Amino acid sequence: MALQTATQGTGAQADSVGLAARLGQNRTFLGVLFMLPAATVLILLLAYPLGLGVWLGLTDTRIGRAGVFIGLENYEFLFDDSVFWLSVFNTFLYTVVASIVKFGLGLWLALLLNNHLPFKAFLRAIVLLPWIVPTVLSAIAFWWIYDSQFSIISWTLIQLGVIDHYINFLGDPDMARASVIAANVWRGIPFVAITLLAGLQTIPQSLYEAAVIDGASPWQRFRFITFPMLTPIIAVVMTFSVLFTFTDFQLIYVLTRGGPLNATHLMATLSFQRAIPGGQLGEGAAIAVAMIPFLLAAIMFSYFGLQRRRWQQGGGD
Amino acid sequence: MGFTRRDLLKSGAAVTAGLAGSRLIGMGSAQAQNTLSFEPEEGAELRVLRWRRFVEGDERLWMENTKKFTEMTGVPVRVDSESWEDVRPKAAVAANVGSGPDIIVGWFDDPHQYPDKLVPVTDLAEYLGGKYGGWYDAAQRYGMRGGEWIGLPLGASGACTVYRQSWVQEAGYETFPTDYQEVLDCAKKLKANGHPMGLALGNAVGDGNGWTHTILWGFGGKMVDEDNNVVLNSQETVNALEYVKELYENFIPGTLSWLDPNNNKAFLAGDVGATINGISVYYAASHSDDPAMKEIAKDINHVNMPIGPVGHPTELHLFTQAMVFGYTKYPNAAKEYLRFMWEKEQYEPWQQAAQGYISHPLDAYASNPVWTDDPKNTPYRDCVKNMLWNGYSGDLGYASAAAMADYIVVNMFAEAASGDRTPKEAAERAAKRAERYYRV
Numbered sequence: 001m002a003l004q005t006a007t008q009g010t011g012a013q014a015d016s017v018g019l020a021a022r023l024g025q026n027r028t029f030l031g032v033l034f035m036l037p038a039a040t041v042l043i044l045l046l047a048y049p050l051g052l053g054v055w056l057g058l059t060d061t062r063i064g065r066a067g068v069f070i071g072l073e074n075y076e077f078l079f080d081d082s083v084f085w086l087s088v089f090n091t092f093l094y095t096v097v098a099s100i101v102k103f104g105l106g107l108w109l110a111l112l113l114n115n116h117l118p119f120k121a122f123l124r125a126i127v128l129l130p131w132i133v134p135t136v137l138s139a140i141a142f143w144w145i146y147d148s149q150f151s152i153i154s155w156t157l158i159q160l161g162v163i164d165h166y167i168n169f170l171g172d173p174d175m176a177r178a179s180v181i182a183a184n185v186w187r188g189i190p191f192v193a194i195t196l197l198a199g200l201q202t203i204p205q206s207l208y209e210a211a212v213i214d215g216a217s218p219w220q221r222f223r224f225i226t227f228p229m230l231t232p233i234i235a236v237v238m239t240f241s242v243l244f245t246f247t248d249f250q251l252i253y254v255l256t257r258g259g260p261l262n263a264t265h266l267m268a269t270l271s272f273q274r275a276i277p278g279g280q281l282g283e284g285a286a287i288a289v290a291m292i293p294f295l296l297a298a299i300m301f302s303y304f305g306l307q308r309r310r311w312q313q314g315g316g317d
Numbered sequence: 318m319g320f321t322r323r324d325l326l327k328s329g330a331a332v333t334a335g336l337a338g339s340r341l342i343g344m345g346s347a348q349a350q351n352t353l354s355f356e357p358e359e360g361a362e363l364r365v366l367r368w369r370r371f372v373e374g375d376e377r378l379w380m381e382n383t384k385k386f387t388e389m390t391g392v393p394v395r396v397d398s399e400s401w402e403d404v405r406p407k408a409a410v411a412a413n414v415g416s417g418p419d420i421i422v423g424w425f426d427d428p429h430q431y432p433d434k435l436v437p438v439t440d441l442a443e444y445l446g447g448k449y450g451g452w453y454d455a456a457q458r459y460g461m462r463g464g465e466w467i468g469l470p471l472g473a474s475g476a477c478t479v480y481r482q483s484w485v486q487e488a489g490y491e492t493f494p495t496d497y498q499e500v501l502d503c504a505k506k507l508k509a510n511g512h513p514m515g516l517a518l519g520n521a522v523g524d525g526n527g528w529t530h531t532i533l534w535g536f537g538g539k540m541v542d543e544d545n546n547v548v549l550n551s552q553e554t555v556n557a558l559e560y561v562k563e564l565y566e567n568f569i570p571g572t573l574s575w576l577d578p579n580n581n582k583a584f585l586a587g588d589v590g591a592t593i594n595g596i597s598v599y600y601a602a603s604h605s606d607d608p609a610m611k612e613i614a615k616d617i618n619h620v621n622m623p624i625g626p627v628g629h630p631t632e633l634h635l636f637t638q639a640m641v642f643g644y645t646k647y648p649n650a651a652k653e654y655l656r657f658m659w660e661k662e663q664y665e666p667w668q669q670a671a672q673g674y675i676s677h678p679l680d681a682y683a684s685n686p687v688w689t690d691d692p693k694n695t696p697y698r699d700c701v702k703n704m705l706w707n708g709y710s711g712d713l714g715y716a717s718a719a720a721m722a723d724y725i726v727v728n729m730f731a732e733a734a735s736g737d738r739t740p741k742e743a744a745e746r747a748a749k750r751a752e753r754y755y756r757v
Contacts, residue, residue: 063412081753148572149582168571169574170519173737259574260574261737272406277718
């Protein structure tokens, strides 16, 4: 009996070892196993909050009080809310203008830094500074720069005799919009520039050498070599740039808190204001959810663009 | 909840048979209980979150008093400070997730947004009210809900008109006026003399809300009536908007973007002749080592905010109160900490160190020498006594908090003042926005 038990035990162990060995050889199992930690993190930290946000947007939840399902009522209220639509307009203006300017200046800076400059490493480090500095700190710096009484820009221009009174950077709605966009551009350029610089450095030098031999001008070299080879990385960097800009919060929160006259309220800042200080979690979530279609559109544009062979090869449609 | 409200150690003459087991007596009663303490739980420790200081003495004395509390009770207390704007979100998150500091010293109507998440402090509030001359009306309204105290009022960062004495005299006034029409005339003369007024019209939670609500109420306008019906779109509101539009023409440029620190900076730089602010401007000037600041301090004076056609003070000040959250494991320790900090031996030196930066909610503290040793402090003494509450004359709650968070009143005045909309249009638009919050 004892011998039989021992034999059975050994057999079970052998079976389990065999199973482990088989699983260890199973590509599907290993794939799932290795993906599990990342999937868990994604589900817990991304999918769950996203799902919760969508749900909250369909309820009348307030701070400290569970809500009940109210369907699309929050969205109906927002549809009639002029401040919400102003924030949508501001967000688009902010994103489109800032992204275009960041791309233009970032590309220009990347091309400059790709040349053989003295102190190249030092210059690249300097360019990264605005990106490294915590957003809140740079926002506070801009708050001083744009101050209606103490602005260094106004002071300098007055000393130079260009203007005779301080510029009302943040006190005029249009000027305030331009000012926050400028601050965002300053902060976002390094990301674009350094990423494009990395892309530039992957372009084989032999292509340029061949083009020079063929008599291509600098513009032709840019148009037919640099730009096409950069297209995939431009798609990626601009997707991220648009996402970061569209969801910006800190700059506005520190500089204007959405003022003056709600002229700088972005959807992200309005969502926070309604949800947390205002206690209307459901409505705040609805505003945040309303951002999703626009963000998805930006991602899909980039994703499908990247799938296109022509794009990957630098061609157009 | 793992504690009992009756878990008190009562002693002293007032703890008589008549009081035992009953609610503590109300405000200002002749039989006020003189002592009260709560036995901290075994192994208790506390985390306190409060707003970051605007004047140095406030935080210094707060920490010294806290240290004294720990020495007396053996209860360690960690005090964290957050910027003004960040306290409310943190408190809201703490209430929602059920975790965070045991005590949060928050703003305005915070407790009314999540009353069920807080430990009632009725026994403590009634004890303090009875001992220290009673709570002022606005403090009681902020602290109480449904007959129960859910917040313990600490006071308000009082706002007065802060002005340069010599410039106002140069404009023809002995002191800065408090009558609306005279304020307007004085503002015009100050501007003509190169010393314009400047009042915050940006999304400023303290200054912007404070003075605009005061003017609105001073003309008889208000967001809601006693039954919480929105009545903002009224002739009184339009009158207030037209007045501010004219006043704004005499402001220094840039006030549409001003947040809470802006007027302090502009005043101390000598750019404005008058503003409405807390005592922090005077504190900064008088505590500075800079001789120029010392000179400015000598020339600074204060007067209470103007009284409008309604004929009585209609001030709104940045009110602050402590909340004990229901998730705390040490409710008795928390209440004992608050009791200790609110007692005269701690509260009055703290007020003095802050030079009256926080105006008290309890009448007895009006006799604190801080209000009379330097007569320039005196106008701040009655700020809480004179004030109305956010959402006047309706209830405090979700709607009042949300309407304030959305800067409905501030932006209504800003729209009319800047000419972005006519006063009538601005009032209509603001009323429509207010109705969204008061719809339930």
